[in-house]
Amino acid sequence: xxxxxxxxxxxxxxxxxxxxxxxxxxxxxxxxxxxxxxxxxxxxxxxxxxxxxxxxxxxxxxxxxxxxxxxxxxxxxxxxxxxxxxxxxxxxxxxxxxxxxxxxxxxxxxxxxxxxxxxxxxxxxxxxxxxxxxxxxxxxxxxxxxxxxxxxxxxxxxxxxxxxxxxxxxxxxxxxxxxxxxxxxxxxxxxxxxxxxxxxxxxxxxxxxxxxxxxxxxxxxxxxxxxxxxxxxxxxxxxxxxxxxxxxxxxxxxxxxxxxxxxxxxxxxxxxxxxxxxxxxxxxxxx
Amino acid sequence: xxxxxxxxxxxxxxxxxxxxxxxxxxxxxxxxxxxxxxxxxxxxxxxxxxxxxxxxxxxxxxxxxxxxxxxxxxxxxxxxxxxxxxxxxxxxxxxxxxxxxxxxxxxxxxxxxxxxxxxxxxxxxxxxxxxxxxxxxxxxxxxxxxxxxxxxxxxxxxxxxxxxxxxxxxxxxxxxxxxxxxxxxxxxxxxxxxxxxxxxxxxxxxxxxxxxxxxxxxxxxxxxxxxxxxxxxxxxxxxxxxxxxxxxxxxxxxxxxxxxxxxxxxxxxxxxxxxxxxxxxxxxxxxxxxxxxxxxxxxxxxxxxxxxxxxxxxxxxxxxxxxxxxxxxxxxxxxxxxxxxxxxxxxxxxxxxxxxxxx
Ligand SMILES: Nc1ncnc2c1ncn2[C@@H]1O[C@H](COP(=O)(O)OP(=O)(O)O)[C@@H](O)[C@H]1O
Ligand SMILES: [Mg+2]
Numbered sequence: 030x031x032x033x034x035x036x037x038x039x040x041x042x043x044x045x046x047x048x049x050x051x052x053x054x055x056x057x058x059x060x061x062x063x064x065x066x067x068x069x070x071x072x073x074x075x076x077x078x079x080x081x082x083x084x085x086x087x088x089x090x091x092x093x094x095x096x097x098x099x100x101x102x103x104x105x106x107x108x109x110x111x112x113x114x115x116x117x118x119x120x121x122x123x124x125x126x127x128x129x130x131x132x133x134x135x136x137x138x139x140x141x142x143x144x145x146x147x148x149x150x151x152x153x154x155x156x157x158x159x160x161x162x163x164x165x166x167x168x169x170x171x172x173x174x175x176x177x178x179x180x181x182x183x184x185x186x187x188x189x190x191x192x193x194x195x196x197x198x199x200x201x202x203x204x205x206x207x208x209x210x211x212x213x214x215x216x217x218x219x220x221x222x223x224x225x226x227x228x229x230x231x232x233x234x235x236x237x238x239x240x241x242x243x244x245x246x247x248x249x250x251x252x253x254x255x256x257x258x259x260x261x262x263x264x265x266x267x268x269x270x271x272x273x274x275x276x277x278x279x280x281x282x283x284x285x286x287x288x289x290x291x292x293x294x295x296x297x298x299x300x301x302x303x304x305x306x307x308x309x310x311x312x313x314x315x316x
Numbered sequence: 317x318x319x320x321x322x323x324x325x326x327x328x329x330x331x332x333x334x335x336x337x338x339x340x341x342x343x344x345x346x347x348x349x350x351x352x353x354x355x356x357x358x359x360x361x362x363x364x365x366x367x368x369x370x371x372x373x374x375x376x377x378x379x380x381x382x383x384x385x386x387x388x389x390x391x392x393x394x395x396x397x398x399x400x401x402x403x404x405x406x407x408x409x410x411x412x413x414x415x416x417x418x419x420x421x422x423x424x425x426x427x428x429x430x431x432x433x434x435x436x437x438x439x440x441x442x443x444x445x446x447x448x449x450x451x452x453x454x455x456x457x458x459x460x461x462x463x464x465x466x467x468x469x470x471x472x473x474x475x476x477x478x479x480x481x482x483x484x485x486x487x488x489x490x491x492x493x494x495x496x497x498x499x500x501x502x503x504x505x506x507x508x509x510x511x512x513x514x515x516x517x518x519x520x521x522x523x524x525x526x527x528x529x530x531x532x533x534x535x536x537x538x539x540x541x542x543x544x545x546x547x548x549x550x551x552x553x554x555x556x557x558x559x560x561x562x563x564x565x566x567x568x569x570x571x572x573x574x575x576x577x578x579x580x581x582x583x584x585x586x587x588x589x590x591x592x593x594x595x596x597x598x599x600x601x602x603x604x605x606x607x608x609x610x611x612x613x614x615x616x617x618x619x620x621x622x623x624x625x626x627x628x629x630x631x632x633x634x635x636x637x638x639x640x641x642x643x644x645x646x647x648x649x650x651x652x653x654x655x656x657x658x659x660x661x662x663x664x665x666x667x668x669x670x671x672x673x674x675x
Binding site for chain 1 (some may be wrong): 368369370389390391395396397399400401403404405406407408416417420421464468
């Protein structure tokens with residue numbers, strides 16, 4: 030009864046999340062193409078069968094894994110390097126920190142557009158301009174490396190998040206442990222390897238999981254930069270489902286894909302979150 | 317084995333501010349256990365950290381075993397430190413914590429194992445070697461920190477309030493263990509504490525610091541019997557020495573309605589000062605049946621073997637005294653008692669400077 034005041038929130042949450050999901054499951058069991066009115070009929074699991082037979086779907090799923098994990102891991106590594114730099118004292122540290130955080134504050138669509146036009150454009154892009162002294166001509170980054178181009182934009186946006194998280198981790202590290210290690214004869218690299226990395230482990234895990242949960246849903250960057258192309262070379266699952274639903278008007282198929290993706294995401298996220306909670310829980314005990 | 321010499325060593329954290337350690341000169345003999353004691357903020361930790369190489373030395377010199385170490389980094393000073401927080405490595409097991417300094421020095425595995433096992437044996441940690449620090453009690457963590465220091469077999473041990481995170485009983489036990497271990501290993505040790513009881517019980521010699529300055533450096537009994545100034549007098553001993561600013565009268569000073577005689581040398585060195593600060597320890601005050609200063613009891617602390625009576629003078633509320641009484645005293649709150657002063661046991665200090673008068 031004490032929880033009664035929370036009931037409206039619960040009802041609201043159910044209405045906006047669970048009912049659409051049930052509808053999606055309902056649609057996924059039907060064959061229904063919007064272009065052919067009256068085509069709606071029950072086909073039960075046929076849609077799922079064709080999802081798993083669809084080699085494009087598998088390719089796109091692989092793209093999603095590469096895009097998500099690749100971007101997150103590279104962002105973590107870059108974020109770690111920047112956090113280590115920011116964890117030292119130098120003149121103008123505050124300004125540098127603010128500048129480094131800004132990519133995270135930019136609307137993803139705007140960031141994607143910026144990468145597509147201002148930076149990666151073959152003729153006018155700044156990247157080619159900067160690289161021209163090194164003999165790079167009018168390289169068409171986006172058509173030659175579509176997946177990598179999307180990932181670059183994602184990494185650029187997510188590195189600051191990882192940096193902030195890891196910086197918080199670094200600053201929560203007791204200085205006396207480092208002093209003790211220094212007296213014990215450890216050099217900078219040994220301190221990093223033996224103490225800093227183990228201490229940061231749970232922050233790295235948290236960053237990876239949070240980043241992956243966000244990035245697995247990436248749509249804007251793909252839509253803006255490559256439209257998933259050429260072909261489906263840079264499409265990920267959300268974009269592919271969107272294509273099938275709103276460009277192919279195949280509601281049944283795309284609903285089935287959506288259900289498959291949700292189920293897989295829940296499985297992966299459950300394990301990942303459990304990992305994070307376990308290492309944070311374990312760390313709690315030590316203080 | 318080494319001698320440690322602070323030679324007018326100073327540490328100034330912020331330019332212009334008063335130094336945290338101000339011209340400290342101190343010699344710790346080979347194998348000696350010296351305690352740095354003082355109230356919080358007196359610069360004890362800073363002095364220790366200077367010796368550890370964790371703080372730069374802004375002026376003066378510091379020598380370990382005859383070698384000036386001002387520009388020598390921590391790891392090359394051949395010293396080991398036990399931190400107040402223990403600073404154990406949380407991701408490593410007890411074994412790995414203790415082996416860490418050896419591993420970092422590239423010692424071969426067999427020798428590492430021998431030393432860690434030996435230290436674990438001495439400290440009673442053998443059965444905990446596989447545990448992580450978070451699975452240990454406070455006392456066990458403290459011993460791991462000790463273990464990590466002794467496996468190094470360093471020239472000097474440094475300890476910064478190593479007992480302050482333990483409960484009272486553990487503290488007394490561990491205090492004796494550390495002193496015993498230090499005796500046995502015979503390693504020069506500098507030990508920091510704010511607790512004068514720890515200082516008195518553990519130190520071969522004790523250095524009393526205040527505001528970054530060394531007040532007195534002497535054996536515990538010397539500190540107790542001949543404090544060089546009113547600060548040391550009040551700091552050493554528990555309950556603290558009674559320090560009273562008293563007006564001169566005749567050949568002594570006037571305490572309430574009695575005269576306390578002062579020795580001739582004291583009178584001479586006091587000159588014509590109108591007041592003198594008198595120090596009397598609670599145990600040098602006794603209850604009498606008739607003569608003596610009349611005082612009214614505010615608090616009775618009964619310890620069983622003895623009792624302490626906190627009282628104020630009958631004719632002067634502002635002057636308070638602590639008197640040691642017998643155990644199971646019948647004196648009660650609000651009673652008026654007569655207190656006799658043992659004139660032989662009176663310390664006298666200059667009221668203005670706090671310096672000891674005569675010696
Ligand atoms: N890192 C620091 N920066 C500036 N001042 C400090 C620093 N550490 C200590 N101090 C100052 O130096 C003085 C002595 O401190 P410390 O050596 O820690 O005292 P103790 O250990 O005796 O309590 C204090 O006034 C303290 O405020
Ligand atoms: Mg201290």
